[in-house]
Amino acid sequence: MLDGLGSSLKDALKKLAGKTVVDKAAVDDLVRDLQRALLQADVNVKLVMRLSEAIRTRSLEEEPPKGMGVREHVLRIVYHELVNLVGGDTAGVVLEPQTILMAGLQGSGKTTTTAKIARYFYRKGLRTGVICADTFRPGAYEQLKTLCSGDNIPCFGDPDEPDAMKTVAAGLDALSGTEVVIIDTQGRHALEDDLISEIIAINEAVHATHRWLVIDAALGQQASEQARRFHEAIAIDGVIITKMDGTAKGGGALSAVSETGSGVVFIGSGETISDLERFESDGFISRLLGMGDLRSLVERAEQAMAEEEVDVSSLMKGKFTLRDMYGQLEAINRMGPLKQIMSMLPMGGMSIPEDVCDVTSVKMERYKVIMDSMTPAELDSPSILGRSRVHRIARGAGRSPDEVRELIKYYKIMQRAIKGLRGGGKFNMQRMMKKFGGMQ
Numbered sequence: 231m232l233d234g235l236g237s238s239l240k241d242a243l244k245k246l247a248g249k250t251v252v253d254k255a256a257v258d259d260l261v262r263d264l265q266r267a268l269l270q271a272d273v274n275v276k277l278v279m280r281l282s283e284a285i286r287t288r289s290l291e292e293e294p295p296k297g298m299g300v301r302e303h304v305l306r307i308v309y310h311e312l313v314n315l316v317g318g319d320t321a322g323v324v325l326e327p328q329t330i331l332m333a334g335l336q337g338s339g340k341t342t343t344t345a346k347i348a349r350y351f352y353r354k355g356l357r358t359g360v361i362c363a364d365t366f367r368p369g370a371y372e373q374l375k376t377l378c379s380g381d382n383i384p385c386f387g388d389p390d391e392p393d394a395m396k397t398v399a400a401g402l403d404a405l406s407g408t409e410v411v412i413i414d415t416q417g418r419h420a421l422e423d424d425l426i427s428e429i430i431a432i433n434e435a436v437h438a439t440h441r442w443l444v445i446d447a448a449l450g451q452q453a454s455e456q457a458r459r460f461h462e463a464i465a466i467d468g469v470i471i472t473k474m475d476g477t478a479k480g481g482g483a484l485s486a487v488s489e490t491g492s493g494v495v496f497i498g499s500g501e502t503i504s505d506l507e508r509f510e511s512d513g514f515i516s517r518l519l520g521m522g523d524l525r526s527l528v529e530r531a532e533q534a535m536a537e538e539e540v541d542v543s544s545l546m547k548g549k550f551t552l553r554d555m556y557g558q559l560e561a562i563n564r565m566g567p568l569k570q571i572m573s574m575l576p577m578g579g580m581s582i583p584e585d586v587c588d589v590t591s592v593k594m595e596r597y598k599v600i601m602d603s604m605t606p607a608e609l610d611s612p613s614i615l616g617r618s619r620v621h622r623i624a625r626g627a628g629r630s631p632d633e634v635r636e637l638i639k640y641y642k643i644m645q646r647a648i649k650g651l652r653g654g655g656k657f658n659m660q661r662m663m664k665k666f667g668g669m670q
Contacts, residue, residue: 235481236518238267239312243305243519252300257289260304271481272450277315277488284311312515316484316494323468323495323508325354327409329436333429333460334444336417339472341370343444343498344414345377346506347470350496351410352381359408361401362387363394363432364416374414377503384408398432413438421456426463433464442468442495445483453486466490471509472498550645553609556601596629597637603627612641 242263294303334340352358364370371387386401494509603626624631
């Protein structure tokens with residue numbers, strides 16, 4: 231998701247970087263390209279116009295900082311204004327006792343997201359519990375209980391109690407020794423008055439520390455109206471965008487945070503309980519621009535290493551042998567979809583080949599069996615793998631020579647992509663962005 235926006239933004243900046251003179255005409259061209267990219271991604275028109283004017287005014291009126299050229303100064307302005315567009319960073323996620331009220335329409339992924347957030351705080355060392363206040367949807371309690379059971383997170387609910395207020399009150403008593411309490415409220419197919427009235431009553435009764443709104447990335451421009459209604463009712467102070475791994479444009483959901491005056495706290499990027507990412511606006515924009523997001527990558531790596539000791543340092547340094555690939559295929563699989571992981575690496579403006587990400591868990595196991603038949607020298611120096619070695623490896627692994635060649639081909643594609651870590655080429659976004667300040 232948002233691949234098209236990221237590609238269009240990178241193209242716009244490459245076009246500016248290729249100009250010999252950065253004058254008013256060049257800035258106007260850049261602004262038009264940015265407008266086109268953002269509008270195609272379904273970002274709110276008013277926000278696009280506001281961003282365009284800010285970029286144009288600052289680029290033409292501000293003097294570049296000492297030691298920075300005009301071109302780099304304009305790129306820096308674009309980066310900062312894009313960060314502001316997505317709401318900046320919210321201070322809503324703190325590791326301390328709190329009560330979190332979850333709001334959202336039915337089908338937004340609110341219940342699954344509630345369990346993901348509970349897991350997040352639990353993995354951070356806080357005693358966490360969940361209350362299912364969704365008395366409208368059959369099976370809501372069982373779904374939430376099942377999702378939380380993997381980490382033994384207590385989940386309170388009463389499927390036979392139609393009164394959500396009574397369920398919440400009983401849940402607070404049952405979870406009295408819990409540091410973080412997350413309340414999953416009921417959703418509907420539209421913003422009915424009784425839905426709003428109920429969530430207002432729950433918010434007032436529990437004195438919620440935070441009120442987070444869950445928005446489906448595919449909602450588009452309708453997300454603004456949803457955000458506005460909930461914000462007027464309970465003063466939303468954080469937004470969670472779900473289904474970011476889909477094909478929706480997503481710009482509407484991202485720009486909806488302006489309706490709440492808050493920011494995005496988390497992004498859901500998959501269906502499994504671990505597919506939740508703490509939102510960092512600077513890292514998010516960096517990834518869109520091909521600059522990667524090493525902070526998020528390190529956090530995912532740490533989570534993977536908590537389960538099993540792995541080494542991802544060579545991947546992040548741009549070094550990559552077959553021996554590295556053997557040890558890291560499982561680690562990368564635990565960290566999440568490979569395409570997401572690759573997007574967190576600073577690729578210097580390079581596009582990630584689709585072939586790099588087309589590796590299933592079955593193929594990973596097949597590749598490992600093949601690599602078990604290789605010698606240490608072959609694992610460390612794949613360039614020595616000629617025809618005779620390929621046939622010997624295939625016999626030893628019980629696979630065909632074509633499957634061994636497929637592994638070698640995949641390795642070479644992945645190696646070329648990871649070389650983007652080192653930069654190079656006429657246009658190196660990474661080198662330019664290093665001068666911007668505020669980057670990881």
